[in-house]
Amino acid sequence: MKEQTKILQSIPVDQLTGAVSVPIYQTTTFVHDLPGHHKGFDYTRSGNPTRQVLEEVVAKAEHGSTGAAFASGMAAIDAVLRLLSAGDHVIAGNDIYGGTYRLLTTLAHRAGISTTFVDLHDTAAVRKAITHKTKLLWAETPTNPLLRIINISALAKVTKEHRILLAIDNTFASPVSQKPLLLGADIVVHSATKYIGGHSDVISGLVVTKDEQIGKDILFIQNASGGVLSPFESWLLIRGFETLDLRVRQHSENALAVARWLSSCPEVAEVYYPGLPSHEHYELAKAQQRYFGGVVSFRLKRDDIDSASKVVSSTKIFKLAESLGGIKSLIAHPTTMTHASIPVSRHADFGISGGLIRLSVGLEDADDLIDDLSRALNELTLQTHNNTKHEVSIGA
CATH class of the missing domain: 3.40.640.10 (Type I PLP-dependent aspartate aminotransferase-like (Major domain))
Structure with a gap:
């Protein structure tokens, strides 16, 4: 069976x-x-x-x-x-x-x-x-x-x-x-x-x-x-x-779509998802798992807490919260949330940095999830651009 x-x-x-x-x-x-x-x-x-x-x-x-x-x-x-x-x-x-x-x-x-x-x-x-x-x-x-x-x-x-x-x-x-x-x-x-x-x-x-x-x-x-x-x-x-098999299958399909889109974003430095051929353990994941899973992590090019905070606080569909695996999409900042109990001196060992963001991709439509992230990342780009113009104006 x-x-x-x-x-x-x-x-x-x-x-x-x-x-x-x-x-x-x-x-x-x-x-x-x-x-x-x-x-x-x-x-x-x-x-x-x-x-x-x-x-x-x-x-x-x-x-x-x-x-x-x-x-x-x-x-x-x-x-x-x-x-x-x-x-x-x-x-x-x-x-x-x-x-x-x-x-x-x-x-x-x-x-x-x-x-x-x-x-x-x-x-x-x-x-x-x-x-x-x-x-x-x-x-x-x-x-x-x-x-x-x-x-x-x-x-x-x-x-x-x-x-x-x-x-x-x-x-x-x-x-x-x-x-x-x-x-x-x-x-x-x-x-x-x-x-x-x-x-x-x-x-x-x-x-x-x-x-x-x-x-x-x-x-x-x-x-x-x-x-x-x-x-x-x-x-x-x-x-x-x-409904576990049905949900995990759909979580994985949505997560793969989100991960592929994030890989093309100019604001994103790295995407961590085992369903991407670029992932270091892609072949092992294919051999060991039926599905690639519903969690996607990514690191911003502006690898700092302030930039990540702006992104995770700007999404509408992705709710800023701990945990994962639910039908509704969540977004988290590992440095200050899920991994806050790990000493800062050990963050590098865990691959954690200020610009790292973790997504629990839910069962909403994948296009809506991508649009939500796109708006948040665009807002970060716009804020960064305006701040740069302001700094140049002051310097002048």
């Missing part, structure tokens, strides 16, 4: 009533027949029928053994890190999401877990960073915000040689576009807030494991720490899965 068919068929019909929509079991507790004897559920933190369906659906979508749903993407990442112990070592990409960087360098560090950030495209650098304490390699692909593509199979070969867990943040690609577990990863994480939810109305995170025992460990952490997803939000994600 094709991807869309498989996902829809993995969502069950309710056995009790025949309802085609999974019921929302909005309950905290469940009645026991006898002490210690119940119908499979006793307390919603420990398990809930609606959440269980979601966890089974994402596990099937990612070809994993076990799924676990959390109250946010960061809670999902934190659960993976809780597999480690004090003294353990993590290798992570040097251009990861700012929130993940903050978690690794603060809370994980305080728990005695150290992290080395390396360029994951350089397998020699990865091997050099491995020590006898290394237990986890953390990677995002595509990366945030430069949309670099990491070769999952190449990393898996290294981690298997050294018996290290490989965790892939699959948020930007989504399960319908990329299958990290089939490429050798051990754990997949999603900020399901993004494409899986798809409507900017639910905060959530998902973890899928290949190995059943690691899955049981994650579920134990989920129950013990309590960062579970509510029944209603679980239902929202199930609903999101129903």
